[in-house]
Amino acid sequence: MAAETEGRLDQPGRPPALGQEALAVAQAMSKRSLAPAILANSVQAFEFFALLFIGALLRDLVGLGLDSAGWLGWMAIVLAPLLTVIIAHSNGSYLIPAMRDGVGALSRMLAIWTGVILMLAAGAFLLDVGSDGAPRWMLLFFLSGLALLLAERTILAHLVAGWTRQGRFDRRAAIVGGGDEAAALIAALAVESPDILVCGVFDDRGVERSSERTDGPPKLGTVAELVAFARIAEIDLVIVSLPQSAESRLLEILRALWVLPVDIRLSALGARLRFRPRAYSFIGSIPFLDLADRPISGWSAVAKRSFDLTVAALALILLSPLMLLTALAVRLDSPGPVLFRQKRYGFNNEVISVLKFRSMYHHMSDPSAKVVVTRGDPRVTRVGRFIRRTSIDELPQLFNVLSGTLSIVGPRPHAVNAHTAQQLWDEVVDGYFARHRVKPGITGWAQINGWRGEIDSPEKIQRRVELDLEYIERWSVLFDLYIVAMTPLSLLQGENAY
Template sequence: MTRKTFEKKSSLIWVLLVDLFSILFCSMLSHFYVKGTFHLHDRYIIAIFTMSLAYFISALSDDDYSNWISNSVLSVIKSILASISFSAFVTVVFIYFLNESSNFDRYWISLSFLLSFTVLVIYRLISRLSLFYFQRKGFFRRNILIIGDNNSISSIGSRLRDFSNNSYTLASVIRIRSKNDAYDLVDIAEKIRLSGANEVWICLPLEMGGIVRSIMYALRNETIEVRYLPEFKDVRLLNHRVSEVVGRYAIDLSVTPMSGQARVLKRIEDLVIGSMILLLISPICIGIACAVKLTSKGPILFKQARTGANGQEVKVYKFRSMKVHQEKAGQVTQATKNDSRLTPIGGFLRRTSLDELPQFINVLQGHMSIVGPRPHALAHNEYYKDLVESYMRRHMVKPGITGWAQVNGYRGETDTLDKMKKRVEYDLWYIDNWSLWLDIKIIIATVFKGFINKNAY
């Protein structure tokens, strides 16, 4: 673990502890205001524990939550609101399923969450203002010397100005022209001392690795902090970060975010929300199943092989919307407007996405997620993988019933290469920025605008 990562995690743990204490305090204060006593019945203690646990899980899965210092005030407030809202949702559902609704004061529940949200926002704003005040006074300020080529120095210098609140100041630069030039690095330590820098940032592309090694050798007797910010020119990165593998540091260039804690959170989300949705839509599914059977010959469900997580093949369920027909081997023809293969209710099912409701069974089976890149036919994968950069990386996570591309308008027929490129671009953005709150945002967006689409035939 790098020192920066340790500092960030330590800060996150401290913030979480303060938040959880604030939720406990606000819940007890609300109980005193409503009931006139701080003595809590066991059911209220269980509710507060559920509330805190749900908030803890949501906060840990939200990158914006841990970046509360550098993010905008609006992002910070939205992050707190998302975690509090998720906590409230889980707590209310928990109380409902325990059939304890009549034993809880609704005013206490509402006041607890409202007061908690208010206290958390005020605490975060005061903390930010205090930190920025000390930064302006010169506390925590780090002077940076950049060693790099012209492009790297310009890029990093611009970002330093954009992130001026992060306590970094550009002290000086040392320009490296090309890997073929010879450099006298003997006096580099003296140049750094004269600059007054606290840190040295080496900002060079990987092809200049030999120069990086020479710089480190020149600084072998210095105690100044040195960081390497490699330049990955024209390399499409996915969920990139620095990790530790078998005791060695690794720069992850393309890895799935669905591992460890994130994988567990994603699975819990799928099981909880998927079970609730499947229970709610079961009458609709029964009605559609009857309609499919009565309006055309053939099975009710259509099962198609699709690519799942890590490239493994899965069977995806849909209500059959087309007449039974035989495709040529290795060919999958996309549905088009006024397609003659559609059943009498097939067009309606596809336009409203009702044909995809059986995929919640796939979710409970663990083959799909509620949110993720939409699965394409195997023939489409073979066709597009050499035409669209990083196309197959969308299969590093489970396919979803809905996704970031779909709620942004890239749903249905992809009759041009540009449409497929945009869909893949949105899919990769989702993978790179996944959080529990983003999934909830996509689910809500799907409810309001994702079901009916003019491009779905």
């Protein structure tokens, strides 16, 4: 019995290996998908600021004489790119098909730019504003903007066409459940939403109830194998095609898929029981019940990553003297390396290597955290006790933040063998791995609420996970700022940190 427990503690929550066909499909889609909204917003921002820069630069060139125009000159510099972007947005020039259509989109952009410049020129003439050099500035502004848009849109069309061929704009989906229900759903999706690419079907049932092939995507494995497939293929959406009456099976499937940072929907295409329309989300006219939403995606993910990079860089600069002194103290206190690496669960339940200042005697170190550190633990050095109590040992994790494996704020990454009374935490807490749907953090909502340090009872890990899931639901940049600001105050308490 002890041997079985020890083996289970080594590799918790590890999904089964994929079959050859599933692995080949996943690897073919391993390039990260691109969000059309983020690309469109980025192109709009680039065109606005590039045209604005050109206008401001030309204003300062000798001989253009805009200085005498005062604020009217600056208004023209801002209005020209602003109106261009607004009009282009309104006629769909930032949609993927338009950005991919080199000739058509380019001709529309050039026509819009020409029309805006002519409109501003006519307004200046009718109102009799501007200076003697204004016509020359406007001509150069027009020609420079024309050249910029010509080059930018030509390159953009080439890039977008290539990304489209690679399927980078497709919303990648996997179907859970086979049979007639899945076949009907796949056929409906092909008509209603061509941008959704159904990569495969996953079902635990045998061939007598779920055939190996559907009319389209192949059956690639079981629900457990879908977890590994989704990580490699960068799946965006999981659609469960099962009767809503199969409650126990739905709960079992959700428990397996809860770890994935994806949207999970229950198809209501053939459901006899109908709710009010507001209870559904729709893809085209196909109704779905929302089971889970992908947390911190799109521009929110960009904002969080920017926050992480900014705070980590500033913290490394400000705390570098403290980190150097800590490294020296660790080195002088006991022989061995200054830094310590430990395997922990990270984003998407994948194992990452986390950096810490070494707080134990080197010959007693426990990289897999099989034995929990307790009060007065003889493995911990004198310096180690201080840096663990004050969390200074965690400061090297700022380098993990810069590399992208950790965030500044998030659920704390637990060791792969984390357990209480020989029971792994994913066995103690139902839905434990749902905390890994976002990147783990150096500090978190649970930590500033006093839940840090030793976990010696199921109630403690239960409460931590509840707060971690609450953080995921409430996330915002301001919430992260609040947690960062409160972290030093929570460290003063030093409870349960040995």
